[in-house]
Amino acid sequence: MNPILIKTIQFFLSLSLLIVLHELGHFIPAKIFKTRVEKFYLFFDIKFSLFKKKIGETVYGIGWLPLGGYVKISGMIDESMDTEAMQEEPKSWEFRSKPAWQRLIIMLGGVTVNFILAVIIYIGMAWSYGDEYIKADSLKDGFWVTESTIGDKLGVKTGDLILAVDGNQVEKFSAIMGDIAYGNTITIKRDGNTFEQEIPEDFIATLIKDEDKMRFLSLRRPFIIAEVSEESANKNSGIQANDEIIGIGDKKITYFDEVKPILEQYKGKEVSLRVKREGNIEKQFAVVISDTATIGFIPGLLGLDDMEAKGMLKLETVKYSFVESIPAGINKGIETLSNYIKGMKKIFNPSTGAYKGVGGFAAIAGIFPDAWNWPVFWNATAFLSIILAFMNILPIPALDGGHVMFLLYEMVTGRKPGDKFMEYAQMTGFFILIALLLFANGNDLYKWLIK
Incomplete structure (x- = not known):
C-alpha cells in the first residue's frame, strides 16, 4: 500500500477516535444533567452531511469537513451560532438554565476525556510492551554529532555526553533531542570533565531551518x-x-x-x-x-545487543505488571503534557523562532509511520489526545477554554455574561482559530514549496 495512503488512513482513524471521544465527554455529563443535545457530529456538516440519523432528541451524523466535530447543546452559543433560539425564554432542559457548576462540568468533559484517554493508552502501552531504552550516560565514548554546524551552535561535539537538561538527569538517549528542544541549559561531560552550558535561545529555529538535519545526535557505531x-x-x-x-x-x-x-x-x-x-x-x-x-x-x-556485548552502551529493559503500568502511564501522560506546555512557551516567544515549526494537518499526519505499526499508532494517538486537550482548554472564545473562562467569571462575580457579548466573543474566537489554522497550514505549504 502507498505510504502516503497509510499515513492518511492512520491520521483520519486517530483524529476520528479523538473527536468522537472528546465530544462524548461533553455529551455524557449533558445527559446526566438532563440537558438536551440536539446534534452529535464527527466533522463539520456545513450545508450538508455525509450521514445523519435522529435517535431520540439527538441527530447523530458525519460531516464532510474534517476540521473537528461538535455537539450542539440546546441553549448555548456555540459553533452553530443559533442566536434565534437564544431570544426565546429559557427552558428547563437548556444549557443556560443549568447551574454554573453543571455547565462547567459539561464544558470540561471533552478535555478531561482526552487526557484520560492518553493516560489509558500509555498504561496499555506500558503493560503490553514495557519499555526498552539506551541509558544516556552509558555510551562508552559519547555520541556522534552528525551535523557539525548544528553541534557547534549548541556547543557539543562527537565524544560528548549530555547528562542533564535544566538540571534534570537525562535517563534515555532517545529523549535527549526533545529535552534540548524544551530546555534552557545542558550539562555536558567531555574528556572526563563536566560543565554546564546554555542552550541558544534560537536553537529551535536552527533545527527547523533544515529538518533533515534535526536528528544531529546519533549513536557511535562500529x-x-x-x-x-x-x-x-x-x-x-x-x-x-x-x-x-x-x-x-x-x-x-x-x-x-x-x-x-x-x-x-x-x-x-x-x-x-x-x-x-x-x-x-x-x-x-x-x-x-x-x-x-x-x-x-x-x-x-551492528545491532544494539551486539553493541551492548562489546560494552559500548547499556540497554535498560523494564517490564510492567498491570498494577505497575498504571502509575507509569499516569507519569507518562503528565510528562508529555508538561513537555508540550514547555514547547508552547517557546512558540509564544518570538525570539526562539519556534513559531516557524508550527504545523497543520500535514505536520500532524507526518507523525504517523509509512508502514502500519500499532505501537507507533497508539503512541501518536495518545500524543495527539494530549495536544487536543491542551489546545481546547486555552482561554479562546469558541474553544472549551473560552466557555470555561466565562463560567469561572460568572461563578466568582455572580454575574452572567450577556448573550450578545457571548455571540461577539464566539465570533472573535472563530476569527482567531481561522487565523491560527491558516498560519499552521501555511507553514506546511511553505515548507513543502521550499523543499
Missing part, C-alpha cells in the same frame, strides 16, 4: 561492511560483508565516524586496512582510497 560495491576498485581486495573495520594505515578505528577524516589523509593512495572477521579473527588487506576519500564499501549497522 564500521560494519554490509556490501562491497561492484564499482569499487577494492571489490577483489578480499574484504567481505560483515567485516568490521578496526584500522586504516597506522590509525586505529573503533567507530564509523572516525573513518572519513582518516580517509581524507590517504586520498589517491594504497593503504593497509585491518578488519575483524567472525568476531575475533583479524585480517589485513591492501586497499585503494579514491580521490574523493572513499573505499567503495557500503556500511551496515
Whole structure:
C-alpha cells in the first residue's frame, strides 16, 4: 500500500477516535444533567452531511469537513451560532438554565476525556510492551554529532555526553533531542570533565531551518561492511560483508565516524586496512582510497545487543505488571503534557523562532509511520489526545477554554455574561482559530514549496 495512503488512513482513524471521544465527554455529563443535545457530529456538516440519523432528541451524523466535530447543546452559543433560539425564554432542559457548576462540568468533559484517554493508552502501552531504552550516560565514548554546524551552535561535539537538561538527569538517549528542544541549559561531560552550558535561545529555529538535519545526535557505531560495491576498485581486495573495520594505515578505528577524516589523509593512495572477521579473527588487506576519500564499501549497522556485548552502551529493559503500568502511564501522560506546555512557551516567544515549526494537518499526519505499526499508532494517538486537550482548554472564545473562562467569571462575580457579548466573543474566537489554522497550514505549504 502507498505510504502516503497509510499515513492518511492512520491520521483520519486517530483524529476520528479523538473527536468522537472528546465530544462524548461533553455529551455524557449533558445527559446526566438532563440537558438536551440536539446534534452529535464527527466533522463539520456545513450545508450538508455525509450521514445523519435522529435517535431520540439527538441527530447523530458525519460531516464532510474534517476540521473537528461538535455537539450542539440546546441553549448555548456555540459553533452553530443559533442566536434565534437564544431570544426565546429559557427552558428547563437548556444549557443556560443549568447551574454554573453543571455547565462547567459539561464544558470540561471533552478535555478531561482526552487526557484520560492518553493516560489509558500509555498504561496499555506500558503493560503490553514495557519499555526498552539506551541509558544516556552509558555510551562508552559519547555520541556522534552528525551535523557539525548544528553541534557547534549548541556547543557539543562527537565524544560528548549530555547528562542533564535544566538540571534534570537525562535517563534515555532517545529523549535527549526533545529535552534540548524544551530546555534552557545542558550539562555536558567531555574528556572526563563536566560543565554546564546554555542552550541558544534560537536553537529551535536552527533545527527547523533544515529538518533533515534535526536528528544531529546519533549513536557511535562500529564500521560494519554490509556490501562491497561492484564499482569499487577494492571489490577483489578480499574484504567481505560483515567485516568490521578496526584500522586504516597506522590509525586505529573503533567507530564509523572516525573513518572519513582518516580517509581524507590517504586520498589517491594504497593503504593497509585491518578488519575483524567472525568476531575475533583479524585480517589485513591492501586497499585503494579514491580521490574523493572513499573505499567503495557500503556500511551496515551492528545491532544494539551486539553493541551492548562489546560494552559500548547499556540497554535498560523494564517490564510492567498491570498494577505497575498504571502509575507509569499516569507519569507518562503528565510528562508529555508538561513537555508540550514547555514547547508552547517557546512558540509564544518570538525570539526562539519556534513559531516557524508550527504545523497543520500535514505536520500532524507526518507523525504517523509509512508502514502500519500499532505501537507507533497508539503512541501518536495518545500524543495527539494530549495536544487536543491542551489546545481546547486555552482561554479562546469558541474553544472549551473560552466557555470555561466565562463560567469561572460568572461563578466568582455572580454575574452572567450577556448573550450578545457571548455571540461577539464566539465570533472573535472563530476569527482567531481561522487565523491560527491558516498560519499552521501555511507553514506546511511553505515548507513543502521550499523543499
